[in-house]
Structure formats: C-alpha cells, structure tokens
Amino acid sequence: MYGNVTMSDDIEQSDSNLDDIFNTARKQFTVAVSSCQEERENCLSDRRFVSVKGAQWEGWLSQQFANRPKLEINKIQISCMKIINEYFNNTIDTTFIPRDSNDKLADACTSIMRADENDSNAPESFDNALWEGVTGGMGGWRLTTQYLDDEDEDDEAQRIVFEPIVDADKSIFFSHSVRADKSDAKACMVVNKMARDEYIEEFDDDPANWGENAITVPNWDWADDDTVTVVEYYVKEEAKDTVFFYQGLAGEQDIKKLYKSDYKEKTDLNKYKKELKQLGYKEIKKKDIKKTKVHKYLLGGSSILEDCGYVAGKSIPIIPYFGKRCYIDGIERIEGHVRLARDAQVIKNVEISKLVDIASYSSIEKPILTPQQIAGHEEMWANDNVTNNPYLLINQELDINGNPMPAVPLSYTKPPSISPAMAGLMQVSEQDMQDILGNPEQANEVQSNTSGLAIELQQSRLDMMTYNYMSNMAKARKRTAEIWLEMAKEIYVQEGRKLKSMDKEGNIAYFTLNEPYVNDDLAILRNDISTAKLDVKVIIGATSDSKRGATVRALSQMLPMIADPTTQQVVSNLILMNMQGEGLEEARKYFRKTLVKMQVIEPNEEEQELLQNQQPEPQAQYLQSETEKNIIQAQKTLADIDKTKADTAKTISDIDNSNINTQISVVDTVLQHLQQQQSTANAEQIPANAQQPPAVALQ
Numbered sequence: 001m002y003g004n005v006t007m008s009d010d011i012e013q014s015d016s017n018l019d020d021i022f023n024t025a026r027k028q029f030t031v032a033v034s035s036c037q038e039e040r041e042n043c044l045s046d047r048r049f050v051s052v053k054g055a056q057w058e059g060w061l062s063q064q065f066a067n068r069p070k071l072e073i074n075k076i077q078i079s080c081m082k083i084i085n086e087y088f089n090n091t092i093d094t095t096f097i098p099r100d101s102n103d104k105l106a107d108a109c110t111s112i113m114r115a116d117e118n119d120s121n122a123p124e125s126f127d128n129a130l131w132e133g134v135t136g137g138m139g140g141w142r143l144t145t146q147y148l149d150d151e152d153e154d155d156e157a158q159r160i161v162f163e164p165i166v167d168a169d170k171s172i173f174f175s176h177s178v179r180a181d182k183s184d185a186k187a188c189m190v191v192n193k194m195a196r197d198e199y200i201e202e203f204d205d206d207p208a209n210w211g212e213n214a215i216t217v218p219n220w221d222w223a224d225d226d227t228v229t230v231v232e233y234y235v236k237e238e239a240k241d242t243v244f245f246y247q248g249l250a251g252e253q254d255i256k257k258l259y260k261s262d263y264k265e266k267t268d269l270n271k272y273k274k275e276l277k278q279l280g281y282k283e284i285k286k287k288d289i290k291k292t293k294v295h296k297y298l299l300g301g302s303s304i305l306e307d308c309g310y311v312a313g314k315s316i317p318i319i320p321y322f323g324k325r326c327y328i329d330g331i332e333r334i335e336g337h338v339r340l341a342r343d344a345q346v347i348k349n350v351e352i353s354k355l356v357d358i359a360s361y362s363s364i365e366k367p368i369l370t371p372q373q374i375a376g377h378e379e380m381w382a383n384d385n386v387t388n389n390p391y392l393l394i395n396q397e398l399d400i401n402g403n404p405m406p407a408v409p410l411s412y413t414k415p416p417s418i419s420p421a422m423a424g425l426m427q428v429s430e431q432d433m434q435d436i437l438g439n440p441e442q443a444n445e446v447q448s449n450t451s452g453l454a455i456e457l458q459q460s461r462l463d464m465m466t467y468n469y470m471s472n473m474a475k476a477r478k479r480t481a482e483i484w485l486e487m488a489k490e491i492y493v494q495e496g497r498k499l500k501s502m503d504k505e506g507n508i509a510y511f512t513l514n515e516p517y518v519n520d521d522l523a524i525l526r527n528d529i530s531t532a533k534l535d536v537k538v539i540i541g542a543t544s545d546s547k548r549g550a551t552v553r554a555l556s557q558m559l560p561m562i563a564d565p566t567t568q569q570v571v572s573n574l575i576l577m578n579m580q581g582e583g584l585e586e587a588r589k590y591f592r593k594t595l596v597k598m599q600v601i602e603p604n605e606e607e608q609e610l611l612q613n614q615q616p617e618p619q620a621q622y623l624q625s626e627t628e629k630n631i632i633q634a635q636k637t638l639a640d641i642d643k644t645k646a647d648t649a650k651t652i653s654d655i656d657n658s659n660i661n662t663q664i665s666v667v668d669t670v671l672q673h674l675q676q677q678q679s680t681a682n683a684e685q686i687p688a689n690a691q692q693p694p695a696v697a698l699q
Contacts, residue, residue, distance in 0.1 A: 019303075025304075028187050029233075042335070043136040044170060054070075056349055057072070070349070075433055079341070080134050080338070082465075092474050094113070105532050108501060111511070113485075122162035125141035125162045126473070128166065129164065133321045140321055142319070145160055162480075171190055180475060181320075194227060195227060233297040237292070237293050244260075244286045294316055319476055323335065323336035344429050358416045365413055368413065373395050376395070493513070498511065574600075
C-alpha cells in the first residue's frame with residue numbers, strides 16, 4: 001500500500017528524535033494543507049461536477065429546485081473527452097540523451113525505462129492523472145521499487161514500478177515548493193485512508209487514545225467512525241560526505257568511487273582501500289560533497305507509526321500533474337477545463353429543466369369548476385385524458401331564488417409560455433459554452449464541399465485548447481524520467497544482471513548490467529548505469545499509427561511524380577511497409593527487409609545478425625561461383641604470362657654478343673638511308689630563297 005522498498009541503510013533513531021521529526025512533520029502538514037485547502041476543495045468540486053451524476057445541482061441550487069425536474073446536459077464532459085482523446089491520438093516520447101559520447105548506454109536506459117513502464121502499467125497512472133488534471137486541475141503518480149521475487153529471501157533484486165495516486169487534489173501536499181515539477185520541495189505528504197479496524201490491527205494504535213498531541217487541521221477529519229488517515233511523509237536530508245576516486249590499470253575507463261558514508265567504521269574503509277591497492281588501483285583524488293537522501297516515514301494522528309528508511313534516489317518520487325497553475329497572493333492556484341464553464345453549464349441545465357417543466361403542463365385550456373358542478377362526476381373528469389370521453393357532465397346549479405343557473409365553467413386555465421428573456425438567455429448561454437469549450441461538437445461534423453485546408457484550420461483552433469495540458473504532461477513525464485534515472489543508478493547495479501528492455505515497436509530484448517569484457521588486454525566492466533551522465537528529451541507527436549497513415553498518404557501523392565525506377569521501388573516499398581490493416585504484419589516485415597537489403601534503412605542488431613548469418617540465394621551462389629572460377633582462370637593466365645616473360649628474357653640473354661652488334665649495325669645503316677631520302681624530299685619542296693631548317697640527327 002505504501003510503495004517503496006527502502007534501501008539497506010540501517011537506521012536506528014531514538015524516541016526523542018522521532019518526536020522531533022513528528023513535530024516538524026505536523027507543522028509542515030498543517031501549513032501545506034491549510035494554505036491550499038480552499039483551492040483543493042474547488043478542484044474536487046470541479047471533478048464531481050463533470051463526473052458524478054447529480055453533482056451539477058449540489059448546494060443552494062438543489063434546494064431552490066426541490067420537487068422540480070433537475071436535468072443535466074453535460075456538455076463539459078464532452079469537451080474534456082476531446083482533450084483526453086487528443087492525448088490518446090498523440091504520443092509523448094521520453095528518451096535519454098548522453099552528455100558524453102556513450103549513445104549505447106543512453107539508448108539502453110531509454111529501453112529499460114520503457115520496459116518498466118510497460119510491466120507496471122504506467123499508462124494507467126498517466127491516464128488517471130490526466131483525467132484528474134483536465135477535470136479538476138491536479139493529478140499525480142509515484143515511482144516505487146519492488147522485489148522481483150517476494151517469496152525468495154535470498155533474491156535482493158528490485159525493479160522500478162509506476163503507480164497511480166487517485167484523488168491527487170486531496171492526497172498530495174508539498175512543503176516549501178514553488179516549481180511546477182516540485183523538484184525544489186523539501187518534503188511531501190501523501191494522504192491515505194484506511195478502515196478504522198484495519199488501522200488498529202496493523203499499527204496497534206487506537207485513535208480514541210490520541211491526546212492533545214494529535215494533528216489538527218481546520219475542516220479536516222483525521223479520523224472518523226469508519227476511516228483513519230495515514231500519511232506517507234517524505235523528507236529530504238542533506239549530509240556532508242567524502243568521495244575517494246581510484247583508478248585502475250585501464251585508466252579512465254576503470255574508475256571506482258568510495259563514499260565515506262558507506263562505511264560505519266574507518267577501519268572498514270581503510271581495509272577496502274588496501275584491497276583496491278593490491279588489485280592495482282591508485283587513489284587519484286578525493287572530494288567533499290553534499291549528499292541528498294530522501295527519508296520516508298508513516299505518520300499517524302499523534303505519532304510516527306513507522307520509520308521506513310531511505311528510498312532510492314535523491315528526489316521525492318512523487319510526480320504531480322497540473323492542468324492550469326499559477327501563483328496569486330502567494331497561494332498556488334490550480335484549475336482544469338471545468339472551472340470556467342461551470343456557470344454556463346448551470347444556466348444550460350436550469351433552462352432545459354425549466355423547458356421540460358413547462359412542457360409537462362397540458363397545452364389545452366382546462367375549465368375551472370365548483371365542487372358542486374362535478375359532484376358525482378369526478379372520475380369522469382379525472383380520467384378524461386385516458387378514456388377520451390365524447391362529452392363531460394356537470395350538475396345544474398340553482399340561484400338563491402331556485403332558478404337554474406347557466407351550466408358554464410367559472411374560468412379556464414392558460415398554458416404556460418416561454419418568455420422572451422428566457423429565449424434570449426438560452427441563446428447567450430449556448431454561445432458562451434461554445435466560446436469556453438471550443439465547440440467540440442462542430443469539430444466532429446464535416447460539412448460537404450469543405451476543403452481539407454479549412455478542416456485542418458478548424459481542427460487547429462480546437463487543438464489550441466489542448467496544448468497547455470499536453471505541454472504540462474510532457475513536463476511531468478520529463479521529471480519522471482529524471483527521478484527514474486536517479487533510482488536506477490542505485491537499484492540496477494548487480495553485476496551480470498539481465499534487465500528487460502523494449503524498443504518503440506514493442507520488441508523485447510535484454511541488457512546485461514556491468515558486463516565484464518576485455519579492452520587492451522585489461523578486464524573491465526561496461527554497461528554501468530550508475531555512471532550514466534544523461535539528460536532527458538521529451539517529444540510530443542502523433543501516435544505511431546497516425547504517423548504511419550500520414551506517411552502513406554504523403555508517399556502515395558509523391559509516387560506519380562517520380563520518374564526514376566529505383567526511387568519508385570523505394571517509395572513503393574515504404575508505402576507497403578507503413579500500411580496498417582488486418583493480416584499485413586508479415587508483409588510489412590518483408591518490405592522492411594527489402595529496404596534494409598537496398599541499404600535504405602539501417603538494420604537493427606537483430607537484422608544485422610541475420611544479414612551476417614544469412615545464406616545467399618541460389619542465383620547469387622551461382623554468380624559467386626562463376627566469379628571465383630574467372631578469378632582463378634585470370635590468375636592462371638597471369639602466371640603463364642609471367643612464365644613467358646621469364647623465358648623470353650632468358651632467350652635474349654643467351655644470344656651471342658657478336659650477333660647483337662651485327663644486328664645493331666644493320667639497323668643503323670637502314671636509319672641513315674631513310675634520313676638521306678627524307679632530306680632530299682624536303683629540299684625539293686622548299687624554294688631557293690627560303691631559309692633551310694637545321695638538320696635533325698636521328699638518335
């Protein structure tokens with residue numbers, strides 16, 4: 001019921017110390033509740049107004065319309081559902097990005113957090129908080145830790161889970177906080193209700209025995225005949241500490257940190273330092289730091305019921321979500337989508353109820369008679385609307401002189417009419433509701449002959465109503481990821497532990513923590529989440545199905561304009577890969593593999609492994625075999641050429657030198673003869689007065 005598995009720190013505090021903590025907690029709780037009690041009551045009233053049948057008539061209005069029709073035409077809920085559906089039609093993608101170059105660790109943390117969200121049904125927590133924030137103004141959820149196996153006393157492995165906090169406006173109270181994500185809060189109180197008998201049995205504490213020391217808050221019932229309040233009290237504690245840095249043989253990749261606070265005795269610290277030195281580590285520096293921890297207690301009305309110890313991480317693991325939020329007069333004001341539209345909704349209900357009341361009266365003028373005129377005929381008159389009598393009877397009356405009087409009614413009733421003021425008020429109130437709520441009904445109606453651009457512009461105006469709620473949800477999700485990482489650094493530390501991870505498509509993989517591997521002949525650990533230096537990035541976008549549909553439409557419009565056959569094939573495969581429908585999953589996988597082979601899409605790890613281990617197709621095997629044969633034949637030909645060259649060189653070297661000189665002399669004679677013939681021809685072509693070019697000697 002109360003969430004977190006606490007860390008292993010052994011804490012023993014004296015009764016006097018616990019009394020001091022209780023007194024501090026009591027003051028913080030009283031101030032936190034009293035300062036925002038009126039605002040929180042308004043939030044609760046708004047949530048009831050839109051969700052509880054009959055709540056729109058609560059208070060003085062119900063008394064004024066007693067014994068009259070009280071109808072509810074709940075248009076506000078329709079508008080709230082428009083915001084919720086817009087959230088469902090989009091996605092908030094929370095990812096970790098590295099401060100250094102360790103992208104793999106950042107991606108792993110993102111996938112592990114996504115798996116934790118899926119396994120603990122985090123969407124339920126987010127959806128509940130969104131509904132409470134949109135309707136009332138405030139929602140919230142928590143991050144807790146649980147053992148993987150509660151039945152195995154030797155298994156200390158824990159996991160991080162997400163849990164909803166219902167009725168957040170009545171349950172979550174922060175102390176000394178101004179920021180919207182409450183990261184600056186010094187303390188937080190989460191209120192829980194228990195059955196009185198269950199409380200007495202579990203804590204051995206009877207509220208009847210509470211004395212003057214009990215917590216008292218104006219207009220707040222800490223205990224009644226049926227229930228008792230139990231408060232989870234989270235408080236930040238800051239302490240000075242010293243961290244020692246030891247570097248191993250692998251250099252900067254092998255750094256160990258020792259915290260002085262982790263060792264109760266100095267001798268234990270020195271002993272571990274000595275062991276590190278024997279393993280080749282050397283101390284490179286030390287630093288004095290401030291260490292923040294979150295201590296958790298359970299509070300009863302008059303004392304601390306349980307000291308739960310420290311929770312994982314250094315932040316309070318309670319995440320609030322606000323619809324609209326601001327500070328006025330030093331008070332945190334929060335509201336949702338209902339607050340501004342309540343009066344218009346009340347007017348609408350009153351008008352409709354009044355019209356129904358008017359319509360319930362008969363539109364036929366009814367005669368007004370004396371009792372003597374219908375004496376003996378009462379049943380006929382009373383059942384006339386049912387029996388539809390052809391005529392009705394009345395008694396003849398006599399005057400004071402005994403003469404018969406005319407048998408006519410004294411008067412006739414007039415049917416009620418709608419006043420001009422009421423008709424005008426109905427029109428004005430309807431327009432007011434459309435202005436406040438954005439007229440969600442019109443957004444669902446597509447008029448004929450309306451351009452797509454006009455529809456998109458109309459939808460954009462309505463989407464403006466949802467941006468604030470989506471943005472605030474993104475901020476809350478960002479804070480959630482930051483707290484998750486702080487907790488993971490302390491929870492996910494076991495060497496060799498395999499953690500489930502999940503990608504965007506829902507594919508499951510496993511990540512090995514602190515995995516040993518060899519780097520430059522040195523054995524070190526990798527995948528150490530405790531050393532992760534990551535930031536959080538949040539992107540608000542369309543859901544995967546919506547994105548796929550938009551992609552298919554855009555590519556289909558582009559395809560006729562593409563002339564290149566290769567590009568056409570790529571675009572066609574992209575269209576088929578992104579199509580949604582029954583029985584298309586296997587086809588989508590096929591077209592993705594095709595695009596991977598075409599090097600259009602980067603393969604994931606699984607696809608990369610398949611590509612490496614995949615056997616080539618028969619045609620590819622044949623081509624590869626023929627290529628290898630050609631290479632062998634070419635190599636043989638080159639070898640033959642080399643042998644021929646060697647033989648030729650040997651033959652030339654065996655020729656007698658005298659024969660070589662004779663052959664050279666013959667060649668020189670031939671060249672001289674050719675030179676003389678060329679000179680004679682040139683002389684015949686050149687005029688006598690022309691300058692003779694210089695003779696060129698043949699070399």
